[in-house]
Amino acid sequence: MIKSLETIESLQYELRKSDAVLVYFSHEACNVCKVLKPKVHELLTSKFPAMKMLYADVEKHPDIAGQYRVFAVPSLLVFFAGQESFRFSRNLSIAELEQRVRRPYSMMFDM
Numbered sequence: 446m447i448k449s450l451e452t453i454e455s456l457q458y459e460l461r462k463s464d465a466v467l468v469y470f471s472h473e474a475c476n477v478c479k480v481l482k483p484k485v486h487e488l489l490t491s492k493f494p495a496m497k498m499l500y501a502d503v504e505k506h507p508d509i510a511g512q513y514r515v516f517a518v519p520s521l522l523v524f525f526a527g528q529e530s531f532r533f534s535r536n537l538s539i540a541e542l543e544q545r546v547r548r549p550y551s552m553m554f555d556m
Contacts, residue, residue, distance in 0.1 A: 447486055450501045453512050460527045464553055465496040467546075468513070470520040472504040478519040484539050485521065493546060495554050525549050 447469070450456050460466055469485060471478035482500075489496050503510040503518060513522060515534075523531040523546060531545050 447482075447498045447500050450499050450506065450509055452506075453509050456499065456501070456509060456513075459497065459499055460524055463497045464526060465493070465550060466499060466524040467496055468499045468501055468522045468524070470501045470503050470510055470513075470515045470522070471518045472502050474504075475518045481519055481537065485542065488539055488543055492543060493550050496546070496550065525553060 448459070450459075450468075456468065467485070467489060469478075469482060471482065486498055489498050501509045501515075503515060510516070513529075515522070517534050519535070519537065521531075521533040521537065521542070522529055523533075530549060533542060
């Protein structure tokens with residue numbers, strides 16, 4: 446399930462509560478984002494089930510995007526233990542996302 450963010454505080458709460466979080470920044474008018482979002486969700490569900498996926502609409506909540514310096518969509522921020530580990534913006538490969546997340550994820554969850 447993808448949780449939609451409404452406030453910066455809700456994002457900060459999720460980052461404190463969860464060990465692994467991916468935040469998907471987008472807006473409703475982005476057609477690339479609409480195609481990519483279910484693919485990212487499927488990757489997390491199948492390969493990284495302990496990682497939580499959050500959605501931030503940059504048009505409805507520009508304060509969240511601004512706080513995390515997101516100026517283009519789609520942008521994905523990957524957090525481990527509350528710290529930003531990776532950032533992907535605009536051009537994104539699902540294979541590259543999987544490759545970059547695999548090692549820190551396995552170190553955290555496959556002990």
